[in-house]
Amino acid sequence: MTMKTLGIHHITAIVGDPQENVDFYAGVLGLRLVKKTVNFGDKVRYHLYFGNEGGKPGTLITFFAWPGAENGKVGDGQVGVSSYVVPIGSMNFWEQRLGKFNVSYTKTERFGEQYMQFEDPHGLRLEIVEREEGANSEWEFGGVTRDVAIKGLGGATLFSSQASKTANVLESVMGFDLVANEGDYTRFRSASDLGNVIDVLSTSIGKGVNGPGVVHHIAWRTNDDTEQLAWKKHVENDGFDVTDVKDRNYFKAIYFREHGGILFEIATDGPGFAHDESLETMGESIMLPEQFENEREKLEEILIPVKARELE
Numbered sequence: 001m002t003m004k005t006l007g008i009h010h011i012t013a014i015v016g017d018p019q020e021n022v023d024f025y026a027g028v029l030g031l032r033l034v035k036k037t038v039n040f041g042d043k044v045r046y047h048l049y050f051g052n053e054g055g056k057p058g059t060l061i062t063f064f065a066w067p068g069a070e071n072g073k074v075g076d077g078q079v080g081v082s083s084y085v086v087p088i089g090s091m092n093f094w095e096q097r098l099g100k101f102n103v104s105y106t107k108t109e110r111f112g113e114q115y116m117q118f119e120d121p122h123g124l125r126l127e128i129v130e131r132e133e134g135a136n137s138e139w140e141f142g143g144v145t146r147d148v149a150i151k152g153l154g155g156a157t158l159f160s161s162q163a164s165k166t167a168n169v170l171e172s173v174m175g176f177d178l179v180a181n182e183g184d185y186t187r188f189r190s191a192s193d194l195g196n197v198i199d200v201l202s203t204s205i206g207k208g209v210n211g212p213g214v215v216h217h218i219a220w221r222t223n224d225d226t227e228q229l230a231w232k233k234h235v236e237n238d239g240f241d242v243t244d245v246k247d248r249n250y251f252k253a254i255y256f257r258e259h260g261g262i263l264f265e266i267a268t269d270g271p272g273f274a275h276d277e278s279l280e281t282m283g284e285s286i287m288l289p290e291q292f293e294n295e296r297e298k299l300e301e302i303l304i305p306v307k308a309r310e311l312e
Helices: 018-028 091-100 163-173 225-237 290-302
Strands: 008-015 032-039 042-051 060-065 078-086 105-110 113-119 125-130 152-159 177-182 185-189 197-201 214-222 252-257 263-268
Touching (some): 008 018, 008 078, 008 263, 018 032, 018 042, 018 060, 042 290, 078 214, 152 214, 214 225, 225 263
Parallel strands (some): 078 125
Antiparallel strands (some): 078 152, 113 125
16 A cells, blocks of 8 residues: 655653743744644643644644753764755844854755754754745734745654665655665655655664753654544554554654654644634643643643743
């Protein structure tokens, strides 16, 4: 059976202080805080979601907040770099924007594209690239206007302990198309216009360690529940152990770890983020899954108050 994911649904990383996280991704990068909820497996810690105006799959980066935890180490078995795509002609704006907030960056070229690379306050490796494809974001915040705003995820660079096997999984299991090889990188592409470009680093940089500043997992898109079950069978037929379906309230998810140690998720596009609060007010209040509602008062006392705010 031939199956092809459209590309990235979301990337989930680990950070430290949650307000620092919100200040950077909303205040500096201008993304929308689309959901404040908790880690369903660790309910006393936030799970924060950022994306475009509606939290469309392919625009989402999410964070488990572990305040006070020891920093992780970027390495094999992780998404090493998360890429954001911006409109053509907006790179000068982003150079000035990062400079304004004292975010150091470097420039590099890969597969004929210019990248601006930098880190968030907790050490997560990010980069910005200009591309024509992908609709402009409709979200404006803190001086980031629609004509220059981040459209969504451009893709990711995977660090693997077995790069050739990871590349094979992308192509033969997930249905990405091989584009080219350049230096230490192999590039793959999916059919979507966002979250569609994946580079695999062919060299090992040593094993990564979980903690603030690293990516926990990468999620691939599937249309709906029925297709997700087909994915589960498809991946299992390739010899991987796949979890049962997990209801994450805003999507359903299955997980498996590929040969190079990277945790892959396959997530449904729906139901999305506006079913438990309005599109207009998303991200303002803490939204809890039904099983935790009876503990709301206790959890709101434990969780550090956070909000999206414009920065000077």
